[in-house]
Amino acid sequence: xxxxxxxxxxxxxxxxxxxxxxxxxxxxxxxxxxxxxxxxxxxxxxxxxxxxxxxxxxxxxxxxxxxxxxxxxxxxxxxxxxxxxxxxxxxxxxxxxxxxxxxxxxxxxxxxxxxxxxxxxxxxxxxxxxxxxxxxxxxxxxxxxxxxxxxxxxxxxxxxxxxxxxxxxxxxxxxxxxxxxxxxxxxxxxxxxxxxxxxxxxxxxxxxxxxxxxxxxxxxxxxxxxxxxxxxxxxxxxxxxxxxxxxxxxxxxxxxxxxxxxxxxxxxxxxxxxxxxxxxxxxxxxxxxxxxxxxxxxxxxxxx
Amino acid sequence: xxxxxxxxxxxxxxxxxxxxxxxxxxxxxxxxxxxxxxxxxxxxxxxxxxxxxxxxxxxxxxxxxxxxxxxxxxxxxxxxxxxxxxxxxxxxxxxxxxxxxxxxxxxxxxxxxxxxxxxxxxxxxxxxxxxxxxxxxxxxxxxxxxxxxxxxxxxxxxxxxxxxxxxxxxxxxxxxxxxxxxxxxxxxxxxxxxxxxxxxxxxxxxxxxxxxxxxxxxxxxxxxxxxxxxxxxxxxxxxxxxxxxxxxxxxxxxxxxxx
Numbered sequence: 295x296x297x298x299x300x301x302x303x304x305x306x307x308x309x310x311x312x313x314x315x316x317x318x319x320x321x322x323x324x325x326x327x328x329x330x331x332x333x334x335x336x337x338x339x340x341x342x343x344x345x346x347x348x349x350x351x352x353x354x355x356x357x358x359x360x361x362x363x364x365x366x367x368x369x370x371x372x373x374x375x376x377x378x379x380x381x382x383x384x385x386x387x388x389x390x391x392x393x394x395x396x397x398x399x400x401x402x403x404x405x406x407x408x409x410x411x412x413x414x415x416x417x418x419x420x421x422x423x424x425x426x427x428x429x430x431x432x433x434x435x436x437x438x439x440x441x442x443x444x445x446x447x448x449x450x451x452x453x454x455x456x457x458x459x460x461x462x463x464x465x466x467x468x469x470x471x472x473x474x475x476x477x478x479x480x481x482x483x484x485x486x487x488x489x490x491x492x493x494x495x496x497x498x499x500x501x502x503x504x505x506x507x508x509x510x511x512x513x514x515x516x517x518x519x520x521x522x523x524x525x526x527x528x529x530x531x532x533x534x535x536x537x538x539x540x541x542x543x544x545x546x547x548x549x550x551x552x553x554x555x556x557x558x559x560x561x562x563x564x565x566x567x568x569x570x571x572x573x574x575x576x577x578x579x580x581x582x583x584x585x586x587x588x589x590x591x592x593x594x595x596x597x598x
Numbered sequence: 599x600x601x602x603x604x605x606x607x608x609x610x611x612x613x614x615x616x617x618x619x620x621x622x623x624x625x626x627x628x629x630x631x632x633x634x635x636x637x638x639x640x641x642x643x644x645x646x647x648x649x650x651x652x653x654x655x656x657x658x659x660x661x662x663x664x665x666x667x668x669x670x671x672x673x674x675x676x677x678x679x680x681x682x683x684x685x686x687x688x689x690x691x692x693x694x695x696x697x698x699x700x701x702x703x704x705x706x707x708x709x710x711x712x713x714x715x716x717x718x719x720x721x722x723x724x725x726x727x728x729x730x731x732x733x734x735x736x737x738x739x740x741x742x743x744x745x746x747x748x749x750x751x752x753x754x755x756x757x758x759x760x761x762x763x764x765x766x767x768x769x770x771x772x773x774x775x776x777x778x779x780x781x782x783x784x785x786x787x788x789x790x791x792x793x794x795x796x797x798x799x800x801x802x803x804x805x806x807x808x809x810x811x812x813x814x815x816x817x818x819x820x821x822x823x824x825x826x827x828x829x830x831x832x833x834x835x836x837x838x839x840x841x842x843x844x845x846x847x848x849x850x851x852x853x854x855x856x857x
Contacts (some may be wrong), residue, residue: 319824326600326822339826354819354827359645361819365826368836423851511648563820564640564650566691567602 296580297587298573300334300554302445302532303455303480305389305416307334307555310588311545311573314536314559315340315393315419315459316365320379321386327566329356333573334555337419337483338383342394343405345371346427349426355492355501360511360538361560362490364406364504365424372408391417392459399447406452416454420445420479420570423461423486425508432486438473449478456532460484462514462521471525483534483557485518510560512538519551526552526593540568542575549576549588550595556591600694600822601626604687608664610680613745617713618680619656620667622688628660632697634813634845637665638821640689641679646659650691651675652696652818652840654717654790665692668746670713694821695844698811700724704785705731708754709771709799711791712738715746717813721788733757733784735774737795741765764845782806789813797855800848804856810848814839 298309312335318324321336322404330336348368355362369375383390392415396402402420409415422435434440436563445458458474460467462485471482487508492501500506518537524532535553539545540561548556561568605622612618614665638650657666682688696740698721706725708718715736722734725732738744741764748755758766759774767774772795784806789799790813803810816839823841830839831852836841848855 316826317820317824323823327602345835348826348829350816351829351831352827353829354817354825356647356649356819359648361649362826363819363827368826422751512645560819563825564648565602566820566822 296577296585298577298580300588300592302457302534302555303348303417305335305455305553307389308551309334309573310576311569312337312389312391312534312555312557313562313569314557315421317559317562321383321390324562324566324569325386328570329387333388333569335389335391336386337393337557339369339392340367340395340421340424341369341372341375342367343372343401344394345369345374350503352501353507355507357490357492357511358513360509360513362502362507362509363487364426364502366504366509367424367431372405376408376412380412384412384562389416390414391419393419393421393425393459394448395421395431397427399444402444403429403447403451403570404454406448410452414558415459418448418452418454419457419459419483420448420552421459421486423459423463425461425463425487425489425506426504432461432463435470435486436464436575438469441470442473442477445456445474445477455480457481457483459486461486462517463489467521468524468528471529475529475531479531481532481534482529484525485514485521485537488514488517502557510538511533512540514538515544519547522548522553523551523595542572542579545576546579546591549591550593552593553593554592600691601629602689602691603664604689607682607688607794609683609684609688610682612680614742617668617670617745620669620679622665622667622690624663624665624760626663628658628663628665629693631655631658631693631720633700633724634697634717635695636821636844637653637667637690637691638694638818639679642677642682644678647675647678649819650821651679652694652821654813654844655693655720656716657719657723668716682706691821695840696842698788698802698813698845700728701730701786702728703730705733706786706788707733707735707776707784709787709789709791709795710737711771711795714789714791714795714813715750717790719746719749722750726753733776735759735771735776737771737791747791770798771795772802777802782808784808786810786816797853800853801855803848811845812848812851813844814846815844
């Protein structure tokens with residue numbers, strides 16, 4: 295049995311497989327299918343300071359090898375999370391990572407400060423890449439000065455691991471990554487969804503109520519792999535790779551391209567056991583390739 | 599506990615050009631299924647049909663470990679599924695969702711439009727077990743849309759409306775003369791079908807001052823409460839149809855039908 299442990303900031307994950315924010319609820323829903331102790335971590339549904347109802351229905355469109363969503367960060371707010379959800383999930387035998395959202399830098403900072411009081415949140419994932427909200431969200435993640443400013447402000451109040459989730463909807467993701475690194479981030483997660491659109495030709499209307507939404511699933515995997523590779527070339531911070539990972543082979547591709555860990559997202563909708571199967575499959579791959587540690591394959595892509 | 603299982607298709611029975619019964623052999627003992635609950639079925643590996651599709655249980659044969667679904671071909675997923683053959687397998691997640699509230703006594707009206715009859719055999723069985731009287735009111739565009747009447751008549755009277763008048767009374771379900779009965783003999787209404795139909799039925803329930811439950815068919819990506827895509831506006835805010843529903847008492851929905 296190979297050693298599957300990986301390190302992200304101050305966290306040691308038992309294996310590189312985590313679940314992506316917005317695809318795994320707060321972990322409880324998945325705990326009905328498998329023991330959370332079998333994966334490295336759970337990135338819970340995006341949190342905001344105040345409750346949010348999210349966007350109107352319809353919020354989802356199936357597309358070729360993927361889907362669009364425009365959920366818009368529906369959640370009951372940090373206070374509800376702290377009081378009702380956190381006590382139920384804090385003792386899961388895995389890392390619970392909070393996904394932090396805001397309309398202003400102050401929102402991100404205030405939310406991070408509130409999370410500081412929760413002992414069993416070892417890391418936050420700063421979401422500066424949500425494409426489905428009118429204010430904040432992706433707006434922070436598509437320019438270097440704002441990505442840097444929000445990261446720096448949160449770094450001031452958050453001593454535990456700080457992961458910044460990057461948007462693919464940018465001209466050059468390397469520039470944003472470097473700005474965020476310089477501002478004090480411990481790790482990157484990438485990519486968030488790609489801004490997309492679906493049209494109903496018969497009705498001559500957009501499928502989503504918000505017209506545009508975020509594209510996920512295997513359709514975006516080649517783009518995600520390319521971006522992980524690009525960021526790995528310019529930064530030494532650990533990368534959590536995200537984008538259309540359906541099986542262990544997909545996950546290994548991301549790790550070879552430079553990711554230290556991965557998030558499984560849309561695949562969960564189709565197979566809630568996917569994260570567990572992927573963790574097992576990575577172990578089998580390592581044995582087959584004569585690796586004793588998963589760290590041996592991180593960034594091990596041969597390009598010569 | 600929710601299950602994820604490979605099931606073998608034992609039979610696909612076409613009822614008209616668009617609708618079929620899908621019968622699955624389940625490998626393990628079937629848990630107790632409440633009327634209105636559903637399964638998410640994975641339909642092959644076509645990139646076109648990426649997500650699972652939710653279907654209510656029409657019926658379950660616990661002794662012979664069979665699940666039966668009534669399915670109308672309305673898109674790519676339901677078309678692919680109907681083209682599979684006995685002996686092929688599909689993967690299902692079940693049981694999902696909440697269920698119809700079955701009263702201890704009374705006399706209920708069950709209204710189904712189009713594919714909306716999907717959950718009503720299980721409901722009929724449950725009501726019969728409790729000794730609750732029931733009448734089915736089935737609506738369609740034409741007589742060929744009115745299906746499974748012999749099955750429903752095992753549990754109660756079957757009333758019919760068609761828009762073209764080719765079977766039963768002419769008009770929409772809410773045009774049926776049963777709604778003019780005085781006194782109105784029913785204590786509760788259940789409805790499933792196109793949303794305008796369910797809203798019209800819910801409006802009737804307001805006029806008659808009796809409760810109404812509807813089963814919603816919102817688009818879902820997951821079916822178990824993690825994607826937050828299938829939401830419906832309720833008096834408690836946006837709720838997931840897959841976990842808080844699919845069955846809702848209409849007084850929880852913001853349909854503003856009782857105004």
